Each structure stands twice: as C-alpha cells, then as structure tokens.
Amino acid sequence: MIPYLHAIYKHFRGAAWCLLVLALTFQQLYAQRTENKFIQGRIVDASGVGIPGATITVAQQGPRAATDSEGRFWIALGESRRLAVTHVNYNALDVRLPSPVSADSLYTWLLVPKTTLLDDVSVTASATPMQLRKIASSVSVLKQSDAELRQIQTIDEALGYLPGVAVDRSRGLTTTGAHTSIVLRGTGSANRTLILKDGVPINDSYTGGVSEWNSLASNSIERIEVVRGPGSSIYGSSSMGGTVNLVTQSPGDRPVLGADLRYGSMNTFQTNIKAGKRFGNGWGAIAFAEYKKTDGYAYMADSLWQSYYQKPRMELLNVNAKLAYDLPVGGTFTAIADYNLQQPESGTSTIYDDRTTTGNFQLRYADDQAKVKPEIIAYYNRQDRKSNSFRWNAESRAFDNRYYDSEVPLDTYGLIAKANQTWYGNSITLGADLRFTKVQSHKFYYGQGDQDFSGNQNFISFFLNDDISIGERLHVNAGLRFDHWSNKQGHFFDNMSGEAIDITYDDASSDIFTPKLGLTYDFLPNFRLRTVYATGFKAPSSYYLYNATPLGTSFRLGNPSLKPERMAYSVDFGADFQLGNRLEISATVYASQYSDFLTSVLIDRSEVPSYFDPGNLPVRQYINIGKVNLRGLESFVRYRIGDGLSLQASYFHNRSEIIRYETNPEYEGKEMNDNPKHSLSGAVVFDKTRWFHLSAWARHTGSHYGDLENTPDKTMAAVTVFDLKLGKSVGPVSINLNVMNLFDKQYYGSYSSPTSYYYAPGRTFFTGISYQL
Template sequence: MRGITAILVLLSASVVAAGETVKTSGEAQRAAHPSPIPVPDRIEAIVVTASPLAAAGGEFPGSLSVVDGSDLSLLNHSHIQQALVRVPGANISRGNGQEYLPALRSPVLTGAGACGSVLSMQDNLPLFPAGFCNINELFAAHSEAAERVEVIRGPAGTLHGAGAMHGVINVVGPSARSEEETRLRAEAGPEDRWKLGLRSSADTQKGSILSSALSLGQDGGYRAQSGFDQQKLSLVFRSAVSGDVTRFTGTNLEQETAGYVVGEDAYRDDALRRSNPDPDAFRNVRTARLSHSLTRALGSGFELDITPYVRWGEMAFLQHFLPGQPLEQTGYRSAGFRADIQSDLSATTRVIGGLDAEVTHASLRQSQSEPASGSDFLRETLPVGLHYDYRVDAAQLSPFVLAALSPSEQLSLELGLRLEGLRYDYDNRMLSGRTREDGSACGFGGCRYNRPADRTDDFANWSPHAGVTYEWMPEQQLFVNLAHGYRAPQATELYRLQRDQSVAELDSEALRSIEFGLRGRAPRWRYELVGFAMEKRNVIFRDADFFNRSGASTSHQGVELALGLQLAPRWSLDLSASYAEHRYRDDRLLDGLPVDGKLVDSAPRVFGSTRLSWVPDESSRLELEWQHQGRYYTDPLNLHGYPGHDLLNLRAERRLGAGWSVALRLLNLTDEHYAERADYSSFAGDRYFPGEPRALYGEVALLF
C-alpha cells in the first residue's frame, strides 16, 4: 500500500491546487445543452443505491458513481459496457451481442465463482433471484431507457445483501412525470443495425400518471451468424391518491452467439475476426418483473417504505464452449419484498431497520442431442440425452439495521449490520450419480456429469459496515469506509457437478475492504479520489479434477480517480482512471507451479477513459472519447498476455428546432484491430473475442 498511498497524496495535491473560476464540466454542459431528462447534481445527488441515511442527511461514506441522463442520451448505448466505461474501477468485458463478463474493483470475473459477485439491479431491486445469478444479468435491465446508472464500487452487503461483494450496478428506469414529452428516437448503423426508442407519459382524469418506454433493436452482427433481436418494455404508474408507484419491465433477447477465434493475434486477421467457429450457438432470454412501492408515515416520526415484487425468467442457451455443445434450459419464478422503517431519534441520530425476504422456484435441464466430436474418451463420457434435470426451492431472509450519527456539522458516522440466511431445497429429477440418462454406465471410469442426490443446504452471512465522512473544507470531503461483502455459493456450483464429486462442500466467499477517499468540487473542477485494499477468502474455483472447491484467496489494491475540469467556457475534460493490482494469495499449484503472488489473469493494472467535450452553442454538443485498456495476463501463471489497446470514439448531437434533433456516433475512429477479451486455454492456446471495426451510426429524434 505504500506506493498506492504516495500516488494518492500526489494526485490529491494536484487536484486541490486547481483553479476555481467557472462551472464544473457537468454543470456547464447541462446549462448549455439541457436534456429532457432531469439530471441530479454529481456531488449532492440523492440516489437510491446509496445509503438511505446518507441520502437523507450527510454524504455517502463510500465510492459512488453516477452516469447521468445527459451522458446516456449522448451515448444511446448499444451495450451497457459503453456506459460503464465512464465509471472508475468498472472494466466490463464485452462479449458477443449483449453478453459480457463483469469486473468492478476486481479482475474480469469468469468461471466458477464468477457470477453473483456484483449485484445487478433495476430500480433498487435485484434483476435475478439470490442464488440463481446469470453472468450477463444486465441484459435484463432496461438500460436503454434509463434516467441514470448508479454504481457502488466496493462491497455493499450491509446495504443491499446477497451478491454485492464487489459492488452494485443499479439501473434507474423511467419515472412517472406529467411534464415529460413524448420522445421518439431512431438509429441505424452498419451490419443491418437499427434501434427504435419511444417514451411517453399520460395523465389520467384523476391526476395519476402512466409512463411507458419501449426499446426495439436489431443487430445483424459484424461476425458471421452473430446477430440479435431485442425488445424491452417498461411501464410506470404513479397514483395521485397515495403516491404509490407500480413498475413493470419485460425483456426479450434472441441472440446468435459467436465464440472465440483461436491463434496468436487472431484478432488482427481480417478474415478470422469476422469468422464464427460456433455458427449454431444461441442464447434466448425472457424476463419480467412487477413491483409496487409505497411510503407511509406511521406517526411518532416513523416512516415505512415497502416494495413487494414478483419476477419470472427463462433461458435457452447452447453451451458452445463445452465439448458436445449441450443445451442448457433454465427458469425461475420468485416473489419477495424489501421493507424498512426509519426515524430520527434525535437531531443528530437517524436509524433505519429493515427486512428483505424472497422465495424462489427454479429449474435447470441440460441435454445433448448429438454425439460429442473428437476422441473416443469424449464420445463415451459425454453421452447423448439428459445430463441434469433438477429443481431448487430457495428462501432468503435478511434483516438489517443502519444508524447515522452527526456529532458536528462537518462529521457524520454510519454504522450498519446485516444478517442474511439462504436455504436451498434441491430435488434431483433424474437418477443420482454419473450415469447415462437410462442408468447405464459410461466407459473410461464414468460419465463426466454427476448428479447429487436430493439435499438441503443452508448459508448464513454477517455483513458489518462502518463509515466516516468529514467535510474538512467547504465542498471538500474526506471519507473512510470499512466494509464486508459476501457471496453464498450459487445453485449451479452446488448441484451441477462433474466426475467423482457427488457433494460440493462449499463455503460462502467473504471480502474485507478498507477505502480512503477525497472528493470535492469548486467552480472549475470536481473530483473523487479513492485508495482501497481488499482481501477475498474462500474463493470458489474449479480445480484440475473438475471439482468445485472453495478456499482460494486473492488480494486487491488500487487507486481510482474521477476528475472533471472546465478548460474554457465551452470546453471540458472528464477522466475516469484506475490503477489496481489483483493477486493470488493461496498455495494452489497449476501444472506443478505455485500461483501465489501471481497477478490474476484478465486483470489489467491500468484502464479508464477520458472525454473531451465541446459545446459550441446551446443546440450542439461534441465529445471525443479515449478508452485505454492496459496490458494483462491471460493465464494464472502469467506466461501469456494481451498487450492492451486504445480506442477513440467521436459523438455529436444537434437540436434542429421544432422538437427535432440529430446525432452521429463514429466508434473506433482509427479502425483499431483489438480484442474485447483475450484468454489462454491449455487446450486451444491464445483465443480472443475480436473488437468491432470502425462504425458510423446516425440518429434522428423527435419530441412532441
């Protein structure tokens, strides 16, 4: 941490030395280029992801980023990664179509133990049930119609519970506002790409408001047989009588999937980068969510907030990356509520107590329709027919309490504790063991896939939190945050086993974190500078025998900087930068060599983005974006790597009057040959998801 501390001191000194003469970049852009979507102030924003106590009083004692409506409008993103690249510490690895691998103050998370480490939400409700995560969860959020995206960097288990180990990404969807005009947006680009967005609001005769947002999209895919069709709908109803808000979101994604291209620097080859070695692969996903939020004053200063909800989802996914290419079919139905009661006990003390509860019924089937290609061993151990067929009933109960103390106007303290219990009741619908579907044995010692017998599993986790915020100068804050995150084993890690493993004795992953931050603003600049150190234990992984195990450890240290400077009255510069080291800290051996002390693969030390904006008049805005991805290793022994890349994107929008506006987006301006993700496999060698070539998109929008 000595090097990190030195960087922290130097950067903070340079920021404090900046001038103080004009508006911050975000404020100036919003003043000169107003958006139809209200945008919260970047420092004083009341955000639902942050602590409800911080929103009601002092500042949030942690690392919080907001991608606001103005930026989302300019981006009109085709993939959530294009928005999250503006968040320090977020390094989302884009896959084909709408797929991605998450990274938030972490390496790119992949394999066993990956999903469920970053909590993905919309309107403060998790997108997927606890214990049944999907690595691509954000494709179920209606981010195309979002008013903003809120990100907590670092563990937030006390605030949000299961899955918030590395942080939280919360998509804030459309709200019900009577003053909102109807807006139609249409965009077209190369490879038969088009998008259509429609938003509108209507007042009922009794004064209630119904808002709707529809997003349609099609992408032919720049790689062979890699396109998708996507539809999303959000409805929001606000009652004029009670003020209650009812929300519905439905999504549908039908996607052809492209796999890795293989070979050293294959992403540089013009023919290979457009090829698809898995032309039959696909992923079809449907989701729906319904919630009802209400707030009631209970008397004596107490206030109740409660949001009951139901969820439904199903997915069919051809696992093209596995031998035999089995088909996975999953589904879930869940219902629950989030509730809290808060009150001011005194002028300096505010307390909130709450309870989150959820029940889920989920299922998984995996089957193979054709014999596996390759060796006799693969054909014999990967039989045609059903591999898994099980159901899991789960129940989650999670009480929590938070207290905020303000000993002085400058100092605020926040303390919190959450206890979460999660139970799985697993029902195997096939014969137990590693046989074929009909009970016959596979050769070469048995079938690869092993089905555990019926069982129940229980997990309990504590999550304490303590934070301090101190305003050492007007508009300048110092914060220190101690937090604990956790991740219970997911159902697939417990019950989709292989080879001789009939029972997975897994513990919950745990992460301890300390962070120190400075943030502030002046008329000419704004910043947030954070140094952090984290230690993760009981990391779940798959060993060389294909067993799911826990017990690995990793360490994570880094510095993050968000900086905005007003260079001139109409010119501004925004920077989101991260430097971090993620290392293995356990005694595992790989190919007879220790991994302890090695850098975790898929974890660049340096990455981030810089945006130069020009607002020439009240009707125009231009932005030049530089994205930097540093070098990283692609294997745990640090023997293979990817050199990194730099991308330039140019975006421009202009209002034409009478409600019309146009926009252009030129992505990958220099037509860089790069990889969205690089990996190394002992079976295939170097492999890549090639990045997209230069592409120009045009948009027309109408307000009426």
Template sequence: MKDCGSQFGVGWSIGLVFVFSVLRQPLTLAAEPGADFEADSQAGRTFSTDLKAADDAVIDTRLSEQADEAGRDVADMDLLELVNVKVSPFDVSSQLDSGYLASNSVSGSRFDAPISDLPFALQAFTESFIKDQKPRDIFDIARYSPGVTYRSNDFNEGNANLAIRGFAVGSLAGGNIHTLRDGVHGPSILDFTNISRLEVVKGPASFLYGQVAPGGIVNVITKNPQRRFAAAADARYGSYGEYRFDVDVTGPATKNLFYRLAASYDQDMHYWEPYDAHSWNISPSLLWQPSDRLSVSLKYENFEKIEEPQLMQKPGYNTQASVLPTAADPNLSGVDVPGLPNNWNSMAYSDYRHSNTHNLSTWIDFKADEHWNLRTGYSHLEYDVDALFTGNLGMSNNTTLMQGRRVRQQAYSNRDDTIELQGVGKYDLGFASLRLLLGGQYIDRNFHRTAGQAPNDPALGSNPTASPLPLWDLGNPNTWNRHTAIPLSRLTTSLTDENVNAVDKSVYGSSTFGFFDDRLLLLAGWRWTSTESQYTNRLTGQAQGATASAVTPQYGLLFKLAPEWSLFASYAESFVPGTFPANNLDGSTSIPRPTEGWGYDVGIKADWFDGRLSSTLTYFEILNKNIVNDMALTNSAGGITIYGLQSGEQRSRGIEWDATAKLTDDWQLYLSYSYMDARITEFSGQDHAILAQDPGTLDAAGLANYKNVNRFHNAPLQMSAPHLANLWTRYDFSIEALRGLHLGGGVNLVFDQTLLPDSPANSRQTYALLNALIGYTWEVGGHSMSVDLMGKNLLDEQYRPSQSSRSRPRELMINFSVKF
C-alpha cells in the same frame, strides 16, 4: 430464421403508442406548459449555481409546507406544487443533476443522500451521460467507473456480469450474486431502454444488499413516470446493417395518476458469419399519488432477445500437459487459436439462443410523520434462456488445429421473488443530527437447468478428439460445414436436470450521526443474513442442503475540512453462501463454502468552483476468502466441463480516482483512473508447503495438486488490469453561428489485462478504444430535434472484452431524436 411478422408487429406497436400519445396530448393538457424528462437528455443543458440553489429552496419550502398540511390531496395542488412534490427519500433526486454531474445517490445508503456526504467511493452516471454513450450493454457505461472490468461468460451468463476491483459482481446461472435493478436482484441480461441511471458503489456492501461480492455493487435505476407530459423518439442506423428504434412517453393520466411507457426494437449488426440477433423491450409503469404523504408505483419490464445463431468466443487452447510449462509444452491457457478472422463464428445455422426476462415490481411509500418515511415493496423476476449450440470453445490439445463439434441444448429458468420493508428516520438531537435506517428482506429464489448433448459418432474415431459431427480443420475453411442439424430427440448424453430452491432472510439497521453542523459524519450499521438452500439432481435423486448465516457490519467516517474538502474512511464486510454444487478438479461435486470478505477505503473528496468540479481519490484494500472461479476445460472426448475453483484467499489493493467537471457552461468532462493489484494470494490453503515439494517425488494426485497450485498461486484475478483510464468530454457551442452544434469524444485505456488467472503473461492485452460524437440540435414548432453521428472503436481494435466474449468492430452510426 427471424420471425418477420413478429418484428413488424413490434415495430408497429411501438409506433402507434408513440403517435397516439402525441396526438392525445393537446386534448388533455393543452393549457399546461411543456417540460423535459426528469433528467434532460441533452447533456449540454446546464444549471447555474444560483438557479440550482433557488430550485433547492423551492423544493425545501414545498416539502416544509407539505409536512404542515398532512395528507393534502395532490388533486388540490397547482402545477408548480405538483412538479416539485416529493414523497419518498428512497428515490434519487435526479432533478439536482447537472449534465454529467450527479448530485445525489440512493445506492450508497438506500436513501437519497448527497454523494459528497457518503464515506466511500461511488460513481453515479446520469441519464445525460448514458444517452451520449448510446450503450448496448451495461459495461459500455460501467467501464467508466475506475476499477471495473467485464467478466461475462456470454454463452451462458448474459451480459450483466462485471468485476469491481477484480471481484465478479455476477455469478454463473443459479448463483446468488447479481447486478441490482432498483436495489433488488436484477436479470442476467440488461437493455438500456428503461434505465435512467447507473450507480457503482465500491467495497463490500453486504450490510446494504445482503449477498454481494466484496468489490462492490452495480445498481441500475429504471425510469419513473413524470408529472408533466413529455415524449421522445429515437431512430438509429449503423454499420453492418444495425438499427434501433426507441420511444419514451410519460405524463399524467389524471391529477394523481401518472404513466410512462418506454419501448424499443433493436437489430444487431451482421458482421460475424453466421450471426443474427434482434431484441425488443416494453416497459410500462404507473405512479399513483393520492396525497403528498402516500405514493404507489407499479413497474413492469419485458425484454426478449432472439439470436439465430448466437455468437461464441473463438476457440482457445489449454494449459500445458506436463506439470510445469516448457518450450515444447507451453502454457496456452485462454490463448486463441491463431489465424481465424475477427468475424469468424463457430456456430451452425441451426443454433439459437432465446432469452426472455419479465420483471414486475411495486413499491408503496408513506410519510408517517415529520421524522419517519416508510417503504414496502415486492419484486418478481423471471429470466429464461433456451439455447442450442454446435460450436465449440476449446481444443483437445495445444498443438492441433482439428476441432471436434458438439451439439448441446440447454435451458435455464430463474425465478426470484423479493419482499422488502424499509424505514428512514431523521432527527435533530440538538448536539447532533441523526439519520436512521431500518429494514428487512425476504427472498425466495429458484433455479432450474436442463441439458442434453449429442453422442459422439464412433465412425469418426477419436484422433485427436471424438465428435458427433465431422471435425473442423481450423486452418482449412473447406471443412467448416455449418449446415448441420441433429434432432433434439437425439441429444441423449451428458443429460442434466437440476433444481435449486433457496430462501434468504435478513434484517438490517444503521445510524448516521452528524456533529458540528454535519461537518463530522459517523456511520455504523449491521445486517444479519440467513440462507437455506436445497439442491436436487432430478436424474439421480441426489439432494444436498446447505444453511449459512452471518452478521456483516459497515462503519464509516467523513470529516469536512472545509466546504470544498472532505476526508473519509470506511470498513465493511461481505458474505456470500454457496447454494449450487461446483465441479471440483478431482471429479467430485460439492456446495462451496461461504465466501467471506472485508475491506476498507480511505480517501478524499473535493467539490470546487461552486460545484463545477467534483472529484474522489481513494486507496482501498480488500481481502476475500473462498471465492469460486469458473474454468472451462475440454477433454479428449470433446466434452467441456466448467470447474469451480474455490481459492483460499484473494486480495485486491490499489488507488482509484474519478472527476466530473463543468469547465464552462458549455464544456463538461468525465475522467477516471485506477491502479489495481488483484491476485490469488492463497489457492489451496497450503500453497507454500506444496510448492516446496520436489515434483519428482510425487504420485499422480500429488503432481495434479502441485500443478494447480503452481498455476494459481499469486496469479492475477480473472480479467483484472493493473491500469485502467477513461475520458469522455462534450462541448456545446453557444456562439450564434454555431449554436446547436455539439462535439464529444473519449478514450478507454486498458493496460496489461489478464484473461484467466493462469493465462501466460504474453497473452495479456493492452488496447485503447477511441470514440467520438458530433451532433446538431434545433427546434421545429417548439419541439426539439437532434441528429448525432457516433463512432465507436474508431481504431478498430481487436480485443476480448471478457475471457469468453468478442469485441465489436469499428462502428459508425447516425441517430435522429425528436422530443415533444
């Protein structure tokens, strides 16, 4: 059951911090005019082009003056200077954003740069866009980027595993591919309490971030302390009893020390039976800036989620028993057992999953001279999961409705320590401009996993499957006994105690030349990465070590045909060493070979109507070798094994388009579309030779090999979809009679999406998610207040966001916000 005292304490703590900060404000900054956060949370706020240019000129002038007055004390600056001062090119210039329209990015180059100058596709979602979406998970925002789908095995991976252009961004626990948080490894589960921005960089990006998937990277950027006081509070209530509270307070503690505290408490809906989940997030941060050349930041985040019990996917069938599918023995891989209601959950009341994340990071930025800026930083990440589950996700065969139970407890512990040093240089050579990036990174990773399972009860037999508890007849609710519990001390089979230590070392450097007044930009960069890992099975004493290294380049070109039009092309490679043994289909285990990929983008960028319309059209092709795909199979004893299938070659090619528009000062729009052909082009390395054989002449091993190659050769990549389209728009009324009213709405279209690579074609899903927003904003005593009514999945579509997660039903929620 939930810890009510803990919930009460967290809620009071959040409320007291907010009230104290607001009451304290008149005593500390009574003479200081108020200001909004770094990005105004009201998407209707707009800047005219002239005002934006004037702001840029002020900032440039201030920076020029700062360069002439090296080491100037921040305490000596006036208020305007204090707000405009900027030390670090490693932080994105979010003050240049205008509603949904993002001007700059740090994820695409590791330093602050205009998106229009980057020779590849990139989408940046601003704080205004994020606030309008009211997201629960990272996919709620990332899905608007063309070519992005969801890949999480939510029962053991968390919610941060996406796929870009068909390739997974995250990996199973213990893997070394991650969604990034402020440019370094992020946790497997993310909450938006402390996130101000989300950026998606397309294509292989190992040059910038080391071991990353070839489709691209997702980087979430956390909130920074601001130099003026601001405070905001949100309260939300929605369908099936869900509710949430958020507070966000920032401002100066002294003339050169600034603080921020973001905190939240969230109670999820009670729609599924049984299911309960609540979470809280506390994220304080400090920024110390003693001079205009030096700044030191310290950030901490603690996110905890309690699920009692957690939600598991509906049970699904497997592939055919024979070598080839027939009408009597069809392939049902990934197909749900029919007839179960959408709010059904297989978990017992005794099940649980507790997830806890701690993230501490510090960065020191120093302006060495007029040419060079330096940054050094350290990040410590801990992510732990303790779970007990009695529910089952598979079936013993494709005809039965009898499902065995299993009682399994497993715990994951992840630790990640990153040390990084970067330098950005800028020169005017006369005939060209030059931007240099130099850096080095050291990462120490540890992953530890323990697990145990209850033995099957011999008295229950094994027809059609063995089980530690009485079987469920999925067609008979009277057999669904969820009041079961087995002591943890009796979980004595399928024991696991595994540990992985890994060290990643890398150095990188790049140069960007600008010719003809930066109309022609040429980028070239290289990264050397080396990995050493040691896997230990603490039960058997088995140990396996692995080493790998590679040099990954990146090249890019962008030519501005006119101020409104640019052509670009880029080429990059990716490299991901294996560190954790994968289960092979033949029963053996081995550390996978490093995956190696390459890809190129060619396209056009447009910036029309004085910046009111920004758009990118891209053609891409990516080839990747030795990718590991996870596949869960249930055996006749009721056991589940997750196999790692390392395919010979995968390829993705297609077209992506996105556009952000301010049609008027009151109306803004975001659109995206992707066509993607992502598939396994070579599974075994000998696909054509194997498929040319006569199955009637093969022995058992040959038949198994033939079956697997036939299943996966030319199969679509997991959760890929040939067509994805997204639209979101918002209109703020400016006529006096309706001033303060705003409307928003959008749709997410998914067409012919595959679940698993070998799922039958008739199981592919096509659906549309319709969302809408209506709200009103007003002022009381100089403070902004707003109320929003949000509807999500208004058509009540039932679908699978990923191969092993569940869709949420139609949701209606009301949100009240106040800003100080």
C-alpha cells in the same frame, strides 16, 4: 473608606480612558459613515445561516469586503448603488440598492447554492436517500443529461468510462445474457458485483451474474449509481466489489414524449419510444419500448474463422412500464412491469439458437413525508431460457446435426420492507429482506438422453442502518446485516450413460453478519475527507453447486459443498474537492481481502464419481480456494472550461495477489486473471443546446493475464480505443452520429488460448434521428 475608593478609581482609570477613546472613535466613524454612505448587512443561506467568505463587489470599485464567520459585512459605497455578491459554492447575486441609500438599515441577502456532486442525493449508498457529502463510500452518479448516457446502444456502455469499473461485452451488441460482465475493483467475476433495478437485485440464481443488461430499454434510465466497495450491509449477497443501481424514469408533471431511430454498421437497427405524464388526480404513467437487431461480425482471426462459420446475430424487444398513484392518506403506490424477448444466434462449429423471455414485476409503497418513513417492495422475476444447438455436418455441409435442446426456467420472488425515522441527529433505518429463488435446468442430448438439475436458494435477512450527523461537519454511516442463506432441494438426474443417475443433495445453510462503518468530515463546504470499513459475501449459485456438463474445452463438475465467498475486509480512504461549477476532483485508495473465492480447478479423473462420463475432456471442479489481496487507487477529475466546454479524466490502478491457494500453492503470489493494473479514460466534451454536441472519448486498458496460471501466451495486451459522438438539435429534433473504435484498433475482447479467442468489434458507425418533447 477613602483608601478603598481610591483603589477602585486606580483600578478603573485605564478602562475609563479606553472607553473614552472608543467613544470618540465611533463618533468619528459614524460621521464618516454618514458622509461616505457606509452600509452593513448579512449574507445567509436558505435556512438563515450566515455564509462566511462571500465577496461583496461595488460597481466601478471592485471587491470591497468579505463576510465574517457570521456572514456579516460593512462597506463604503461612495456614489454607487450596484453591488454583486459572489461565493465559490453559491450562485452570484446582483443587487441594486434603493435611492436614497439608508445607512441605518441592516440588509439581508439570500444566496442560492450551486448544484454540485456533493449536494446530489444517492438512493443506493445508504439505506435511505442521502446527500453524497454525508456518504463515506466512493460513489459515481450518471444522470440522464450526462455525456456518458447520450446516444448509448446498451446501458452498460455508459459505465466503461468510470474509474474502478471494467465492462466486458466481447462481441459488441451481439453479446447477450450473462456473457456481458461488469466487474468492480478487480474482483475478477461479474457475479461479485450486485446489480439493482430501482433498488431490487437482478442478479440471477443460475450463475449469480446478470443476464438482464439487455432487458431494460436504454431510454428508460433516469440515472445510474455506482457504489464501489462491499454493500452487503444493506443488500446482502453478491455485493463484494460494489453495487450498480439502474434507476428508471418516473412520470412527472411535465409530459414526456420521445422517439429514436438509428442504423449502423453490421446491419444494426435500433428504435425506441417513450411517453408519460403525471395527471392532476394523483395518477401518473410512463412506458418505454425498444427494438434492436444486428447481424454481428466475424469475431475470430482469419486463421481460426472457418468458411462455414456463421456471423452471430441478435434480435431484442423490451417493453417497460411504470404506474404511480399518490394516495389521499399520504404516500405513493407504484407498479412496475418489464417484458423482454431476446433471440441471439451464435457459435462456430456448433450453433446455439437461443430464445429468452424475462418478466420483472414490482409493487412498492413509500411515504417520505411521514414521521416514520415506510418503504415496502414486493417483486417477482421470471426468466425462461431456451436453446436449440446444432452441430456442423461436413457431409451435408449444413448445421443439421442436432446436439441438444435445453430449457432453464428461473423464478425469483421477494419482499423488502424498511422504515426510517430521524431521531436526535440519527437517521435510523430498520429493515427485512426476504428472497426466494428456484432453478430448474433440463437438457436433452440427441442420441444420448437427459441431464437435469434443480435447486432452491433462499435468503432471510434483517438489517439496521444509522446515518448520524455530529455537528455540521462530521457524518457517520453505520450498518449491520444478518443473512440466513440456505440451499434446498438440490437434485441431479442423468441417463445419458444408459443407466439412470438420480442424486438428491443435502441441504446447506449458513448465517452471515456483514458490518459497515464510515466517516466523512467536511473541512470546507466544498472539500471533504472520508473513510469506510465494510465486509461482504456471495453465496454460491445453483450452476456451481449441482451442474455437471461439458463447457467449452473441459467437463465442469459441480460441488454441493461450496461455501459462500467472503470479503473479509475492505478499507477506503478518500477525498472530494469541488471549486464551484468549474472543478471536481475525487480520489480513493483502498485495500481489501476476500477469502474462499470460487474457481474451477483441474482434478484427476480418479476423483470424478463413476456415474459421470466426461469422455476425453479434462475435468474441472468448482471449489473454494483461498485468499486474495486487492489494493488500488481510483480517481476522477472534471474541469468545466466554460461556454459548454469541459474536460474529464479517470484513472484506476489495481493490484491483486493470491496469498493462499489451497490445492496448488504454486499459484500463490500470482495475479488474478482479467485484472489490468492500469485503466484510464478521458473525454473532451462540448455541449451547447443552441449549437451542437461533440465529445471525443479515449479508453486505455493495461495488459493483464487471461488465466490464474499467469500464462505468458494468454496475456491480454494493452489497448487504447477512441470513440466520437456528434449531435445537433433543432427544436425537439436531434440528429446524431457515433463512431466507436475510431481508428479501427484490432484487439482481443476475450482470450482463453492461442486457438480460441474473440476480437472486439472494429470501427463501427451509427447514425440516427430522435424526437424529444
């Protein structure tokens, strides 16, 4: 027993001495703490989780401590009772301790996080609203208060400063309908970008583009979200280059009342008004109205602009309204109605007098407080396009030679239903998307006859999306969508040759699966890495399937055998960093490939069916060609210097290469048309409510080819344009001035040949006054 006890004594003797030393040390520290007013505490967030790395500064002594991994600290105060707690991602907290200071108390203080881009919520990039820090896609969000959305004439104007976004409004405000194009990531065509209004697609079924950029009042926009890369796993067809969601303002508890009046160059007049409020009985309403008119300008060079050409002009009326009701049983019912009247007149030797009316209607129900969160949207879009065209009569020297009259009614109706539930870290969304469209095109050519085509395009789709949080840092986005696409009742009629041609086309359909997988990892609360893999597709539209008509300098022949275009893959690698409210940096590199891309190619006249008469015009037919590789870099940086002053810049680099062109291998290795390799933009913004708003903007677009042949004499030259915005507020009244193309740079808005090109607008001025409650 004695040897055993001795061994225990030897084993614990060292530990006993250590305990004795520690006891004496703590006794000394406790005595010193009492004398020097040592205090201890913990810094936490709203959920009670400790915040590491917060700095505690003692007044007149400077920084004294930093919190540990659990948010704890321990400092000596001396005689001071004033502290400041700071952290790069949280608002500073000033603390005044009570007198006398208790050294035995454990102080707990709450920090409120700073609002940063990564903490913002996107309603577009995921099947359900999600914090940006949990989304793997490259996303830009423009809010109503951002400088890009101030004093805009058109909604698409605000997008021109974002990386990866190319905006083409070649003749300024007079550009209407589908001639306004938004292209993401150099995919070459506006109909490869999906445009949503409050989550509902507004790409038309005629060409697949968007003719409704002008059909929303510019003062109705609450935010614009741009998601780059394929979004077909959520939204289906057309989202190959990316998705743009126009989110309109909803009625809130604070009354909304605003009016705006502007006048500027080219006899341009613009006015809008809005009013709305949410009432105490659960009802809320908001309405917007906007009117625009402009006389345009001579958009061709003097050598091409003939004396009898007319400057284009445009007149536009928008009325948008939203009614909301909070149901007693939970959830919100919303009704939305839009009406647009657009009347442009343009042309050169032929004048096109157009009139388009558009009506969009939505009924939606959502309950984000339920355990299983439902959202149901039923919608109907109706568009009527009418055009009367007149050719120049050299004898009477007037546009009195009637060419043709056309009418194109478009009907789209659909239902989107989805349900979301959070289960063991998974935010699972299951949904169905039904969309049915009908196109009828009728043209009457004076002295010749009729030419009509029609067709239906339908989508029956189901999708599953899961947003998974694995711990605090790793997030996964996974999605899969199934689309059954079909074209039905295709029909063509033509009696212009004196013999009636009546063709009924076979129905066509296909089944398409589009997966997506994305990962984000938060190295720090303000620094994350992300990667995403996705695919996409675009179904061919009725115009390319069934139409056969002269267009510009060629005869365009439809092709009912067209297949959907495919984004075979798209892979992103990106990073986002934020330093408090001062610095934001975002960069993404990507590589993608799309196949079966659609374009028009010259064909031999012997291939034209005998019942078509193209006259003396060359014939182009729409076909699926081959494969194109795209790769590039998009980046953005903003630095807030302070006191209302900030700098921002974006850079977009894109390379395209045709790697297979089935009908003409000589095109392989060439670049896609209208695809500049380099695009840069930047701004200096000073915005202080008590003083004024001043922002100077610059946009640079590198040179690029105007055709797939990469013809040197159809190259668009590089151009740099500067814009200026100035505003001054006195209470609810603001006076503003915009100067676009400040140095009156002359450059091409579009260019197809040396004898046919458009100049973009020169220097233009717009001034106005607005009232905002």
